[in-house]
């Protein structure tokens with residue numbers, strides 16, 4: 001099942017549990033705006049190369065649309081649509097005043113030089129600058145993009161609209177980025193995992209963890225879990241996997257990964273209906289977006305595996321993006337301790353609110369988070385008089 005079909009299926013199930021009116025359900029599902037642009041750049045060797053860039057703005061009932069920009073060869077309209085929709089429910093689960101959006105460019109960032117990436121980012125920004133903005137749509141990093149990408153977007157956007165640091169989040173601290181944003185998604189994963197384990201009378205210390213992906217989110221999660229006393233016994237990325245039942249030395253692996261552009265030697269794979277049955281974990285924390293097929297969800301539920309869903313587990317990134325945007329608008333910088341303290345408050349609250357929906361709708365954590373998010377967006381939509 002493709003990402004959009006799976007996300008829409010989860011949404012429809014939540015709408016049914018909430019008893020939403022069919023017209024409202026339809027209007028919540030259809031994206032506000034879908035943008036597709038051609039981005040042609042001169043390569044370093046003088047030849048021209050064309051790429052397709054997307055930005056899907058899914059919903060703005062609760063505030064400006066918010067979501068990352070992904071550079072990956074598999075980026076396509078369906079995937080960006082699904083990820084934009086997930087952002088709408090995620091910002092509502094986190095209870096931050098945003099809607100949802102997502103963007104991407106179909107490219108292999110590892111095959112482009114830094115100056116080619118800069119030209120591509122600037123051309124993409126030129127094509128979409130009139131459709132994003134501080135109170136309209138605020139991009140951030142996602143897979144294949146980082147703080148430097150945000151700095152280029154900020155600079156290009158500012159040429160058209162004047163200096164506007166709040167137009168992107170996840171930017172370098174020197175340009176108004178928030179302290180703690182780099183680690184925020186991984187730290188939020190730690191806080192959400194602590195909240196889940198506490199429900200079962202457990203803590204991070206002494207637990208064994210397996211992590212798929214070792215970029216921004218995976219490496220920070222590994223580092224913070226280790227600091228909290230957890231044992232990370234296996235990690236995979238696109239280049240391979242490492243395993244050590246005594247616990248992997250994360251600092252050494254980070255150095256190796258930076259020097260070798262990944263962990264080599266093993267083919268990674270996502271969770272799907274073919275491998276879900278082989279999973280022995282008791283808990284799955286979805287630090288990535290949409291890593292589990294609905295078919296795999298069903299298999300894992302039968303096996304009694306508890307899944308902490310993406311729109312809750314990885315909401316720490318967009319939550320600190322919100323703190324960054326607030327700091328930019330106020331022109332006042334928070335210290336890192338305050339960022340991390342507030343993040344913990346937001347993550348714990350999101351977990352508690354999700355559990356409350358699980359209890360009142362007799363559903364699992366994924367449906368708890370979906371009903372929570374969808375209900376908040378539905379209420380805002382009705383209050384604004386948009387449902388008819």
Ligand SMILES: NC(=O)C1=CN([C@@H]2O[C@H](COP(=O)(O)OP(=O)(O)OC[C@H]3O[C@@H](n4cnc5c(N)ncnc54)[C@H](O)[C@@H]3O)[C@@H](O)[C@H]2O)C=CC1
Nearest residue numbers: 142143144185213214215216217237238268269288289317
């Ligand atoms: N960066 C952020 O703040 C947030 C990211 N996310 C999600 O987290 C996930 C990771 O994002 P980032 O860490 O930012 O990206 P990144 O580009 O920094 O790292 C991605 C990592 O995933 C690995 N990977 C890709 N395909 C894989 C596969 N099939 N098996 C094993 N590993 C694989 C890559 O080798 C790399 O280590 C994405 O799904 C993203 O949408 C969610 C919330 C916020």
Ligand SMILES: O=C(O)CCC(=O)C(=O)O
Nearest residue numbers: 067068140142317318321
């Ligand atoms: O920080 C943000 O605004 C968005 C992060 C993101 O793309 C995500 O949560 O999937």
